Amino acid sequence: MSNLAQLHGRHVVLGLSGGIACYKAAELARELIKVGATVQVVMTEAAEHFITAVTMQALSGRPVATSQWDPREANNMAHINLSREADAVLVAPASADFIAKIAQGRADDLLSLLCLARPLKAGGQPCPLLLAPAMNREMWAHPATQRNLAQVAADGALVLGPGHGDQACGEVGDGRMLEAAELRDGLVASFQPKLLAGRRVLITAGPTFEAIDPVRGITNLSSGKMGFAVARAAQEAGALVTLVAGPVHLPTPRHVRRIDVKSAQQMHDAVLPIAAEHDVFVATAAVADWRPASASDQKIKKDGSGQMPTIAMTENPDILAAVARLPGRPYCVGFAAESHDLARHAREKLVRKNVPLVVGNLGPATFGRDDNTLLLVDAQGERELATADKLSLARELVREIARRIGQ
Ligand code: C5P
Numbered sequence: 001m002s003n004l005a006q007l008h009g010r011h012v013v014l015g016l017s018g019g020i021a022c023y024k025a026a027e028l029a030r031e032l033i034k035v036g037a038t039v040q041v042v043m044t045e046a047a048e049h050f051i052t053a054v055t056m057q058a059l060s061g062r063p064v065a066t067s068q069w070d071p072r073e074a075n076n077m078a079h080i081n082l083s084r085e086a087d088a089v090l091v092a093p094a095s096a097d098f099i100a101k102i103a104q105g106r107a108d109d110l111l112s113l114l115c116l117a118r119p120l121k122a123g124g125q126p127c128p129l130l131l132a133p134a135m136n137r138e139m140w141a142h143p144a145t146q147r148n149l150a151q152v153a154a155d156g157a158l159v160l161g162p163g164h165g166d167q168a169c170g171e172v173g174d175g176r177m178l179e180a181a182e183l184r185d186g187l188v189a190s191f192q193p194k195l196l197a198g199r200r201v202l203i204t205a206g207p208t209f210e211a212i213d214p215v216r217g218i219t220n221l222s223s224g225k226m227g228f229a230v231a232r233a234a235q236e237a238g239a240l241v242t243l244v245a246g247p248v249h250l251p252t253p254r255h256v257r258r259i260d261v262k263s264a265q266q267m268h269d270a271v272l273p274i275a276a277e278h279d280v281f282v283a284t285a286a287v288a289d290w291r292p293a294s295a296s297d298q299k300i301k302k303d304g305s306g307q308m309p310t311i312a313m314t315e316n317p318d319i320l321a322a323v324a325r326l327p328g329r330p331y332c333v334g335f336a337a338e339s340h341d342l343a344r345h346a347r348e349k350l351v352r353k354n355v356p357l358v359v360g361n362l363g364p365a366t367f368g369r370d371d372n373t374l375l376l377v378d379a380q381g382e383r384e385l386a387t388a389d390k391l392s393l394a395r396e397l398v399r400e401i402a403r404r405i406g407q
Contacts, residue, residue: 005038006188013082014093015111016056017098018046020168021134023090023178026051027178029059038084040065046095046180069112079113086127089115090187091217092160093134093155093177096145102131102157103148124213128190129157132183135311137173141287160186185254189210192395195402196240202278202330203231204285204319205270206246212311213296220286221367224248226390231256231336233394242278244270246285258287264316265286275323280401282328283320286337291316321353331356331405333397337363348376359397359405376400 012032024079032039041056041064053064057341068078076080091098091111098112107113117128131152139145140162153159161178167338178186189310205227210218223246231243241256251259257341260266264287275281294310300309332355336346337358339362346360360375374385374393385396 005036007032007184007191010037010087010191011046011085012039012187013086013089013114014039014041014060014132015089015091015094015115016041016043016047016051017091017095017111017132018044019093019095019177020050020133021051022047022358023403024177024180026055026059026107028092028183031055031180031184032187035188037089039061042066042082042114043289044098044109044111046097050151053275056117062334066112078110079107079117081340082110083114083117083127083320084119086114086118088128088130088187088190089118090130090132090183091115092130092132092183094131096133096135096139096142096148097125099131099133099152100148102129103151103155114394126156129140129196129367130187130190130239131157132160132177133162133175135162135175136167136169137171140173140175158190182254189254190231194238195399196234196280199239199280199405200242201231201234201239201280201282202244202271202275203227203282204244204246204267204287205231206250207286208288208316209262209293210244210288211262211295211300211314212292213300215299216286218291219247220224220288221363222246222248222286223339223368224250225368225370225373225395226361226366227282227392228253229394229395230284231284232391233398234282236395237398239280242274244285253311264291264319268317268319268322271319272326275330276326276328278330279334279405281320281323282333282335282397282401283323284335285319286367287319290314318353320355324354332357333401336360337367339364342375343377343382346375350377350379357401378404 012380016022041060043066056064069323083135088119103111107116120256161162162174163178164174165176207222228250231241235241235256243256245258259270261270291312294313320334334355336358338345342360346358350358357378371389373387376383385393
């Protein structure tokens with residue numbers, strides 16, 4: 001499924017309780033619809049003080065439900081009808097009061113009523129409930145709120161956020177509702193199967209930069225997008241992910257630990273000490289094979305001879321091969337960015353680096369782009385993953401890795 005249709009076929013009840021962050025719920029409704037969801041908005045009375053049902057109806061394309069006493073419901077059971085249709089209930093904003101209600105199982109308005117009435121889905125799990133807290137930092141930090149949050153989490157709700165930063169009241173701290181795109185991604189992630197639950201996954205991504213002098217260096221066209229997509233997909237699948245990134249301008253996928261490095265040697269030094277603590281190592285980085293033997297402290301000036309100065313080069317350590325040599329090594333996955341003869345080169349790397357899986361892709365065709373085509377090569381054979389956006393391919397790769405490590 002395309003990245004743009006990540007919630008295709010999903011019906012989401014978007015609940016709004018009272019808070020300034022209701023203004024972000026308007027954007028959230030649009031974001032969810034953009035990625036294919038149908039959205040049924042349910043608002044509490046307090047929410048209607050912050051944003052109108054007219055706005056939410058226009059954005060969601062459906063009348064907003066606000067009352068359990070709505071006589072237009074044929075059976076007069078709006079809470080049952082709404083919760084039976086839903087693939088997930090996302091309450092954004094979830095006020096301190098609303099979280100307290102859910103923690104106690106109270107049901108004195110339509111939104112809390114339908115949260116309590118969520119049915120069991122196939123597999124015996126209730127229809128998922130996701131809460132996006134939004135409140136002043138003191139309210140967030142209050143022991144009663146924290147106690148209620150612990151209770152709702154223990155009862156199976158997924159708490160998204162909150163974020164940290166400027167608050168509507170003028171204070172700064174924890175309690176801001178996450179942004180619409182972050183909530184959309186959190187909801188998408190909640191639907192992914194937890195194929196790597198509890199596993200630790202280490203990923204390298206991006207190019208490296210090998211300094212020649214303080215202003216120049218050698219790098220390559222890798223954008224890091226494939227590696228960042230693998231990090232996101234592994235995290236969505238329940239893994240604890242560490243991402244060692246070369247110089248790229250990409251946002252860190254949510255809940256991923258990121259270590260920024262520049263050179264191949266720095267990437268090696270960041271990866272090697274922690275590699276054996278991980279279950280899986282995916283080397284997507286386009287690591288420079290060579291670096292200047294010694295970087296000049298000062299900018300190298302033209303000397304008027306018309307000749308470029310000779311720069312002595314030395315080989316960089318092979319990070320993937322070094323990890324594959326470790327005792328107790330993680331399951332190692334290499335990438336092969338080639339311009340031709342993909343299968344042959346990928347198989348050659350499988351043997352040379354002694355790793356169980358190599359993923360081939362055509363470097364010039366994919367560097368910087370949002371889509372890719374992958375060729376999985378292992379001892380058993382080859383499998384092509386047809387052209388798709390990098391996140392979809394990353395999710396497929398995660399499924400393949402999970403299958404191979406017996407998850
Ligand atoms: O050796 P080559 O660059 O062809 O192999 C590519 C694979 O090896 C990729 O997975 C890349 O991340 C990894 N690699 C590495 N350290 C290097 C060179 C490549 O980890 N110095």
